Amino acid sequence: MVRLHIPDDFPNVIAGERDRRTAEFSLSAEYKSDGITYQTMLSAEYRVNQQHWQALSLGIAVTAFGMLAGGFLGHTKSGKGASA
Numbered sequence: 001m002v003r004l005h006i007p008d009d010f011p012n013v014i015a016g017e018r019d020r021r022t023a024e025f026s027l028s029a030e031y032k033s034d035g036i037t038y039q040t041m042l043s044a045e046y047r048v049n050q051q052h053w054q055a056l057s058l059g060i061a062v063t064a065f066g067m068l069a070g071g072f073l074g075h076t077k078s079g080k081g082a083s084a
Contacts, residue, residue, distance in 0.1 A: 002029075008049045019048040 010021055026043040 006046050010048050013048060022047050 004027065006025060007023075010019065010023070013019055022045050024043065025046050026041065028039070028041040030040075031038045
């Protein structure tokens with residue numbers, strides 16, 4: 001089993017600003033057994049970690065506000081419809 005840590009090594013990351021830069025991650029391995037050489041390679045693109053510009057607390061606050069506003073508007077609308 002192999003555990004890998006994807007690097008977060010982009011220079012000049014500005015907190016709170018979305019960054020779309022990418023980089024290439026590559027890993028190769030070689031194993032020799034009974035005169036046979038086994039080789040493998042993994043190559044993948046990676047990006048700046050979204051935690052640099054996304055805030056969970058802000059997302060929760062916006063969701064809560066939306067639910068409260070929707071509940072208030074729904075309650076107001078259903079109250080007007082019942083009297084008509």
